[in-house]
Amino acid sequence: MNKRWALRDIADHEEVKSLAGALNIDPVLSALLISRGIKTFEDARLFFRPDLRLLHDPFLMEDMEKAVLRIEEAISRGEKILVFGDYDVDGTTAVSVVYSFFKKRYNNLEYYIPDRYLEGYGISFKGIDYAAENGFTLIVALDCGIKSVDKIAYANERSIDFIICDHHLPGDQLPEAVAILDPKRPDCAYPYKELSGCGIGFKLVQAYAEKNEIPLEEVTCYLDLVAISIACDIVHITGENRILAHLGLQKINTDPSIGVKTLMEVAGRGTYYTISDVVFLLGPRINAAGRIDDAKHAVELLITTDVEVAKEKSLLINVKNTERKGHDLSITDEALSIIDSNEELINRNSTVVFNEHWHKGVIGIVASRLTEKYYRPTIVLTRSNGHVAGSARSVIGFDLYEALCGCSDLLIQFGGHKFAAGLTMHPENVEAFAARFEEVVSATIKPEQLIQQISIDAELHLSQIEPKFFRLLNMFAPFGPENMAPVFLSKNVYVSGVAGLVGESHVKMTVIQKGSPGFESIAFGQGEHLPKLKKDVPFDICYTIEENIWREKRSIQLNIKGIRFTS
Structure with missing residues (x-):
């Protein structure tokens, strides 16, 4: 190219x-x-x-005081708290940080990771039902929830409070949660807007520690996980993220947690990790747990203090990653064949490919590979729970999220940001969606954006x-x-x-x-x-x-x- x-x-x-x-x-x-x-x-x-003393005061974040007070209240009353997070690297590291910190101080605590295939991305009705049936009255949601207006309303009906810790762009309406921690909400004056989901969880823990006079070392011991989230969620490495990533990499290379250390060993590299190494060696393995099996395996690895458990989980995750690679390569080959055998698809300004038998867990990786090959906005679709689910990737300078907004009437739901997104639609809308997406992209993309720079x-x-x-x-x-x-x-x-x-x-x-x-x-x-x-x-x-x-x-x-x- x-x-x-x-x-x-x-x-x-x-x-x-x-x-x-x-x-x-x-x-x-x-x-x-x-x-x-x-x-x-x-x-x-x-x-x-980079210096820890340069981190911003966590209480500058809108609703942080409310969030800390609600957690203190739950602990003092002996309420059951559920730490809820997404199934990707950012979500599982966020859950691991928040759960590990509070588990040292409070026992009436569990975590919950939604099933990628049965529940989909973010907060789920099934997760809320699980909380209600098991007596949880407070859910701390990490890396998700900012657009879950209907689900938070459902939780409120069931007398379950939510603290949302998210870093995605909010919609027109904020959910009715007890506290919403998201620097991107319009009324939040927090000085740095680009934290990862795990970074928001870290700030919550930092705030709780400050309020309760817990030494900072009991918060910074999780910086290796924060650095992994920053690297793998592809957020800006500037400002506060640069400090967290720099110090987190130091911890990865000198004193990683047991789970991270064993994962580094099965990945074939014991030290000298850069951000790029984290992205290509650790990230895919953590993600593979949720893509192929159950993301809870990743959390179990990242929170354990038992060397034998860490070894067992690292080996399991490594096997799942090998399995993921097989799906990834075969589906990529099939997708390339679909495009290369169709003159109309070759000449489009976008790529939309669909096969109902493709493994949902790897379609995001396949979308990235197709984008590298053809360098244009790309969506890979497959069948999932009676619907069609998709993963989308963009090219530099083109706002993918805005393009999906132009197709929103054909979608059940969608979410993400400029360069990556997920979406769901009814099967009968696939053909119309592909045509509309091509129409929107062609009308808005600049010719130079279709040539890799x-x-x-x-x-x-x-x-x-x-x-x-x-x-x-x-x-x-x-x-x-x-x-x-x-x-x-x-x-x-x-x-x-x-x-x-x-x-x-x-x-x-x-x-x-x-x-x-x-x-x-x-x-x-x-x-x-x-x-x-x-x-x-x-x-x-x-x-x-x-x-x-x-x-x-x-x-x-x-x-x-x-x-x-x-x-």
Whole structure:
């Protein structure tokens, strides 16, 4: 697939020069800081040194006082409390944090994860019925609930109070809950709006601890789980999330909880985790529990203090992840065949594919794979409980949620955000929905949004990549949305020695530029360029700079995202 290279406009040159001088750093690094809104020495100090003391006061969040008071009241009265969370990584980590914290202080407490297939996403009538039948009078809902107006009304009729801890956009009407913790609600003045669902749960625990004079260490011991939620829910790694992710990664790499540690071991890597490693090694395994079997296995792993239980659950989850991969690959192949054999589908601005036999647990992954292949808004549909359920993924710059709003009359329900969403419809609406979605996308998407873009932060001469530059560049981590790993452009580079193929399509080589040392490089999935990669042929590259660890030896490696020949 051809990709556009887009070089970021350089910030004000005088501003770049001034900050570079104040910090005694390369102007390229100064420009990277300014593009992230960091313009002074003090801004840079706070950015490079994430500190727990910089976390916001949790009581700045609307309804936090009400939430803490209601929990205190429930504990003092001996009420039964149910911690309810969604079945994905964010939901299961959130439940694990809140349940573990309160279980140390109160026994009349359980947790509940809805069944992906029988109950679907979020708060369910079945879950409320379970609470009523078992004498629960307070439900703390995590990573869901902000749009559950009808379900909260149903709970109120059954004398069950709700505290909602959510981070999704609210609808026009808020549920009638005792407390709603969501920085995105219009009347919430909380300074940071991009917390994960687990992050909201963490703030609830932090507030309760402050109010009840519980040491902060008894809250921060869960930061590994918070970091996993931030990484896997693809929220912004800025502001408060950056602090939580940075310190959470430190805990993952030095003192993870028993459950996280055993999961890291079965994943094949015991330490040196980055945000990317969490996303690709831990996240799929935690998610696999709910995709293939029961998400309660993930919670049981993450809350246990028993090494043997942790080993048992980690191995089980790993098996489920292997099973998930099989479904994922076979369904992806089937979906590709459907599209490639239909000229009309190939030429559309959107992708909607349906097969009633596809496994619901992996259609989100398949949607992501199809988006990578065709680079356009994509929805994968399958049959579920008499309805058709779908998972949707978008491309950079296109608001998927708004597009679904334009099809809402054909849907039973939908929810999500700009880049990912879930939806349900009646089977008879599938054909009409596919046509409408294509109509909405075609009317609103810009042509350039259908061509994958490599966003380049700055042009760099390879000689600038020296130890101090690399050390400071690493301090920009953890990387993620709104703080992505910087991508650099270097022109007129050459192969030093011989370029070779690794696996089926990856290029391994050493590149040099006039006046620079050689740098080991890997270009994943770009084997088609190999015939032209000769010693005397100049070419341009865009790349990230990373550390390669092989048999405990560390070296700088260029991860090449694009190759462009100059002649």
